[in-house]
Amino acid sequence: MIQGETGFLQRDSVFRLTRIAGRILLYGLLIVMSLWFLAPLFWMFMSSFMPLDQVGVFPVQWIPRVWMPENFTEALKFWNFGTTFRNTMLITVFSLIGDIGSCTIVAYGFARFRFPFRDTLFLILLATLMLPFAVRLIPVYAAYDAIGWIDTFYPLIVPNFFGNAFYIFICRQFFLGIPQDLLDAAKIDGASEVRIFTQVMIPLAKPAIVVIAILSFQNSWNDFLGPLIYLKDPDLHTLAIGLYKFTSLPGQGGIYNQQMAASTMMVLPVLIVFFLFQKQFIQGANISGLKG
Amino acid sequence: MATSFGSQISALRGRRRERWRDLSPMRKREAKMGLLFISPWIVGVLLFSLFPFVASFLLSFTKYNIVQPPEWIGTEHYEHIFSDDPLFLKSLRNTAVYVVGSVTIRIVLGFALALLLNAKVRLLGLWRTLFYLPSVVPIVALSVIWLYVLNARAGLLNSLLYAIGLPRFRWFADPDIAMIGYLIMSTTWVGVTMVIFLAGLQGIPEEYYDAAKIDGANIFQRLLRVTIPLMTPTIYLNILINIINAFQVFTQVFIMTDGTGGPRDATRVYVLHLFDHAFQYLPPQMGYSSALAWILFMIIFFFTAVIVMTSQRWVFYQGGENGA
Numbered sequence: 001m002i003q004g005e006t007g008f009l010q011r012d013s014v015f016r017l018t019r020i021a022g023r024i025l026l027y028g029l030l031i032v033m034s035l036w037f038l039a040p041l042f043w044m045f046m047s048s049f050m051p052l053d054q055v056g057v058f059p060v061q062w063i064p065r066v067w068m069p070e071n072f073t074e075a076l077k078f079w080n081f082g083t084t085f086r087n088t089m090l091i092t093v094f095s096l097i098g099d100i101g102s103c104t105i106v107a108y109g110f111a112r113f114r115f116p117f118r119d120t121l122f123l124i125l126l127a128t129l130m131l132p133f134a135v136r137l138i139p140v141y142a143a144y145d146a147i148g149w150i151d152t153f154y155p156l157i158v159p160n161f162f163g164n165a166f167y168i169f170i171c172r173q174f175f176l177g178i179p180q181d182l183l184d185a186a187k188i189d190g191a192s193e194v195r196i197f198t199q200v201m202i203p204l205a206k207p208a209i210v211v212i213a214i215l216s217f218q219n220s221w222n223d224f225l226g227p228l229i230y231l232k233d234p235d236l237h238t239l240a241i242g243l244y245k246f247t248s249l250p251g252q253g254g255i256y257n258q259q260m261a262a263s264t265m266m267v268l269p270v271l272i273v274f275f276l277f278q279k280q281f282i283q284g285a286n287i288s289g290l291k292g
Numbered sequence: 293m294a295t296s297f298g299s300q301i302s303a304l305r306g307r308r309r310e311r312w313r314d315l316s317p318m319r320k321r322e323a324k325m326g327l328l329f330i331s332p333w334i335v336g337v338l339l340f341s342l343f344p345f346v347a348s349f350l351l352s353f354t355k356y357n358i359v360q361p362p363e364w365i366g367t368e369h370y371e372h373i374f375s376d377d378p379l380f381l382k383s384l385r386n387t388a389v390y391v392v393g394s395v396t397i398r399i400v401l402g403f404a405l406a407l408l409l410n411a412k413v414r415l416l417g418l419w420r421t422l423f424y425l426p427s428v429v430p431i432v433a434l435s436v437i438w439l440y441v442l443n444a445r446a447g448l449l450n451s452l453l454y455a456i457g458l459p460r461f462r463w464f465a466d467p468d469i470a471m472i473g474y475l476i477m478s479t480t481w482v483g484v485t486m487v488i489f490l491a492g493l494q495g496i497p498e499e500y501y502d503a504a505k506i507d508g509a510n511i512f513q514r515l516l517r518v519t520i521p522l523m524t525p526t527i528y529l530n531i532l533i534n535i536i537n538a539f540q541v542f543t544q545v546f547i548m549t550d551g552t553g554g555p556r557d558a559t560r561v562y563v564l565h566l567f568d569h570a571f572q573y574l575p576p577q578m579g580y581s582s583a584l585a586w587i588l589f590m591i592i593f594f595f596t597a598v599i600v601m602t603s604q605r606w607v608f609y610q611g612g613e614n615g616a
Contacts, residue, residue, distance in 0.1 A: 034422045059451035106333040113326025128341045134585040139347035162336025222430040240432045263433040274428045285487045
């Protein structure tokens, strides 16, 4: 500590200088890190407009020499964007309905009713979060195969109607925070349990439901493994599989500009949703880390 | 924050168990309603967790190709895995590299970035959004992009290294460092960990720092003695979640190597090895794959248990939190 002989003024200006230097360093680091995170995405976007020979130039170039929107139309010739987009939407929407419906109902059961073994059951619910997907993969696949669900959307949609442990956890936390007085008031007014749930709890739980909706959307839209093993028929492919097949087509390996155009088309809808619901995305990440 | 995972579990423990016959008629009605509400999950957990959990254990002792019924062969698969499957060890080693590397990156870098953003920066929301953005990008698209970022000839990273006068690498083309490529790529998801840490840091009361300052603690002492101890519950949970997830790394490797785990199996990760036996071999070896899955489960279980058991020594819960 600087004390005694050093004057007050001098100490103050030293302090100020280190503070300014610290701030410059801080913002410098933040800018460098943002560049690290964003450069790959920015390059995806820019190179999707580049002529092919410009993509392979070293060191890498950032601005298209000529703008070629035809990369997108060329990519669409090989990649059935319309069909894969429709399939992905279909799976995403139905999964979303299933997730929101089942998880709010189950969470309400855990949050608002007393029954034997409730806490044990809830611990089991938390434990299932730790079960690796690899352990479930094969028996579940074999079961779907046995009932003829391979090459249908059912394996990707139906499980969502039976509650997702993590979403249930989020929703239960939220329900627990709603004051009991509110429910008692509704009960005194003669509302049934189902009515209390649909007309009091659901409207109040909107913030939690939005978070679940976003996580569910992200999950279905980005899912790769599920569609990969369950959907063999090209007419049923999703965007993720379509993009994968397009980039791994024999002889397509080198067409980076069109690959990037295709990637851009898949990424844009997600980024739009992200910018619209930033707050909820961040909340979703927060809950997933803190578990409450 | 008031209800962290650990405190929830401890709150659930030690509660008096209620028996059905002791309940009043009204409580019985309540219990029935509750069970009715959670019934979708009960069906779900039986169908999608318990059934596959038990079935894959049983299948791991059989020869099973989906077309014909499983044939019991005892521990043959396990013996084969441990004595005669060089790719088992190789894939386990590759996965271990990924687990150690990516978890370290996510925790250390995520924590560092959260500290930066917690230093009263302007436009906090903007920085947070920018850092989080790459983690919402679908993994297929990320894989396509990162194949080019780490391209041996003209990739983005090599251009950067060249620009600042450092040697270039062949990344995914070089078996010795191919796994490193996936570690660099794993920085993409650091934003998620950062957001979680940032929320934790913002929950630390300013008074703690003021008190430490009065005691003459400098910035590093405050970090070591105040911030990190208070953040241990969040750090603990993130290590746990990230380890469990990292052991299951699969999708990006599958996409970027076209399912081969190349070059020369240098990036064959564990789940890819397992996936190969179940879905790429003809005829499918579902039994062998189940045995691999159960070994993975045991490994993850072991590490989870070790971390949970040692957590009492280094995870510090604030007084109020355990009671919740």
